[in-house]
Amino acid sequence: MTDAALSSAAGSRRASPRGAAVAKVFEGLCFAAATALLAALGGLIVSLVIGGWPALKQFGFGFLTSAEWNPVTDVYGAAGPVVGTLVTSTLALVIALPIAGGVAFFLTELCPAPLRRPIGTAVELLAGIPSIVYGMWGLFVFAPLFSKYVQLPLMMAATPGSLLEKLTVGIPNGSGILSASIILAIMILPFMAATLRELLLTVPPGVRESAYGLGATTAEVVTSVTLPYVRTGAIGAVMLGLGRALGETMAVTFIIGNSHGFPKSMFDSGSTIASTIANEFTEATSPVHASALIALGLVLFVITFAVLGLARLLLRTPGARL
């Protein structure tokens, strides 16, 4: 539509009551769409509470503090998977965020023009690979290499009694908490990098160019001009990544080692909430077991609520919109 067409369309509708009606309907539709998602989450949480209630009633607060998860005696405590979820997601975010930022800055500020599109598309492609492929790649390709070139040397280098030794206790076969975190990081990286890049591209060229014109270096343009400009969206991108890390099932399940206790080191096996649900839900025949798994899902939602709430508090600056 050209500008002329636009203005004529606008002109013809200016005074017509039909135009006003269309506007009302449109706003109503937008409102309905926003409300639909709210209702979906409400329904989701209600169904989780109903499903998880028997287990929560039976174990009470101990459900959160106990690390005993025993399907034989039907006793369930969520502490192990909760800790595993927090540790792996945090580690994944710590690993992926700088990389995603670096990739996005590289693509917007440094990359030679002919390479921008291919690399950008390649990063998006990484987001399109089914998560089970990440899991299998992690198990069959990454784990043996990780064991040989990272785990074994680190374990050899650790002096008895040192912190490093405590962190590296485990079976050197490539599985465990750290491996799972790295696979998660690789999985959430393209999401964050692609979104960040898209956001940085929305910075008006004039803003950026004037900063360069003032003699700012690339690092300064990024840290004091473009990044602050897209701050809110950038937080959204991080949340996208964190969200996927928290809820990822298949890839983690393959490589985390799946034990329900507290992980004792970076190479120890652990479990996450999502991997526990994925592992056991299909075979859970006892009602308490199934209920405990759904209650785990509820706990994951509570964690998500808490993380998002915290992010909001931290970012409550004038004009911030998160």
Place this chain on the structure above:
Amino acid sequence: MLKQLGAAFGAALIVAGATMANAAGTISGAGATFPAPVYAKWAEMYKAQSGVSLNYQAIGSGGGIKQINASTVDFGASDKPLKPDDLAAGGLAMFPTVIGGVVPVMNLPGVKPGAIKLTGPQIADIYRGVIKKWNDPLLAKTNPGMTLPALPITVVHRSDGSGTTFLFTTYLTMKAAHWASDVGANDAVSWPTGLGGKGNDGVAAFVKQTPGAIGYVEYAYAKQNGMTYAQLQNKAGKFVSPTAENFAAAAAGAKWASAPGFYLLLLDQAAPNAWPITGATFILVHTKQAKPADGREVLAFFDWAYKNGDAAAGQLDYVPLPPAVKDLIRKSWSKIVGPDGKPIYR
């Protein structure tokens, strides 16, 4: 952009509407993962002969039991038999289809498949973390003259709930009092030690990547991948290898006729060649069929499979049921009735 959204939505609705016209009468089943390959094979052969599509999907035994109770499928499937009380409570009938076995596999450099001999109590002690090294004197007892390496044992188990784990842990519960009191039997248990792999493949991968590791997988999996397995001592005191003949021996010796609702575990059977960790897999259907036509198709399919499916099952490393058991099953179908109270099949 709104127009494009609308067009996309409209197109999708048209596609959806068009598909409404194409309502093919299919029967559906869901449940245990273990028999999925053979059911897929039978369904393919059956469709070629009769034109009826039987769609079976592997969602796990627990899923199979849940889905048949929720009536979202025409039949459920489970590796874990339901007790007669549970069957009665759910208004379900159960019957076995094929037999398979669980095999202990290991990664021991220099040890050939079948060379190492183990007993149930030894495996229980390994999985409890009591036997920690392969050169433990307890293991040397059943392997005289063999030098087992001084490798530490890494225990690998299934992380996902599984009928394979149910058979394995039930076997250990039968053979070792400590296991029964400390761990117990289920399709997922609280493992005293070790790490969990996702599915047979996950267990096999961890075993392959870790020298000194021991795991347990379905027979078809151990065979197709040529993994190092152990001979096991059976109830008759003989060390046997996991083979189709030895699974069949375990099934043949079992007293199906005196098992109400076909609730029967084939573990630790007395037959001289019986492989000790053998199990059947089961089908679940409602005894009162709301849709008798679909129920009849289900029974017709399995009747056909009992008659014509043995060779195909054997090729996929499953063991068919003995003919006498098949006859018992067919007789038991008389209690599966339609809304009119009459048997729906034959």
Place this chain on the structure above:
Amino acid sequence: MTASASKVARRKLTNVVFEAFCVVVTVVALVALAAILWSLLSQGVGGLNLDIFTLSTPAPGSRGGLANAIVGSLMMCGLAMAIALVVGVLGGTWLAEYGGRSLYGSVVRFINDVLLSAPSILVGLFVYEILVAPMKGFSGFAGSVALALLAAPVIMRTTEDVLLLQAATLREAGVALGAPLSLVIRSILWRSGTSGILTGALLAFARISGETAPLLFTALNNQFFSLDLRHATANLPVVIFNFALSAYDDWRRLAWAGALLIAAFVLAVTILARIVAKEQRRS
């Protein structure tokens, strides 16, 4: 004088370190991509042939392909994206242009962020409870709804972000011409934000195209070819999941070929959408 010189030197050094860091992490990311792609290609290409597109999923040892799963996945993803685009774009627009600053708006935004993190398996269970169990049957429609629930929050989030980043002058110029806000949104803001919304939609599509967990309890899967979304519907992720961990080589080959197909399809859609967006901006 020397102080300012050293300051310049420090700024230069910081910048060099920063630029080097960006280059290095990009290389690292690309190496990871190459490694995963290589696994996918080396394992998947061997399984690709014409049968993949013409025959349905086989039993082990039989000749077969993935035609039923490809068609089923296309139908379900298409329907899911249609639902998610309508809900996500309209919802995101409401947040950005109408109610975003109200209390209700912030609640919706918060809820949307939570939904972004909903483990897909729980979304599947939820749809199972509201659609599959009451209707006594697995269906492709239920699968589409589950996928739409995963895709919509991503689209909503990106739509809002993109619209808010549009220069206020654009909006003001439209309104100044006398156009109602709804028209300004549809004719100006959506148009100039197409590229960003598209990125969101593509990320959402990429996410749902490989999702196994939400389909396991909703669409289930189907061994045979069917266009009927009212019954269990075949789809690539569940087929890959079932086949990849099986004992049979031919099933595993199909699983890798299927994974390769999904990745290739996502790539194709990404490129196509980029071209469309570019054309649109030009016209």
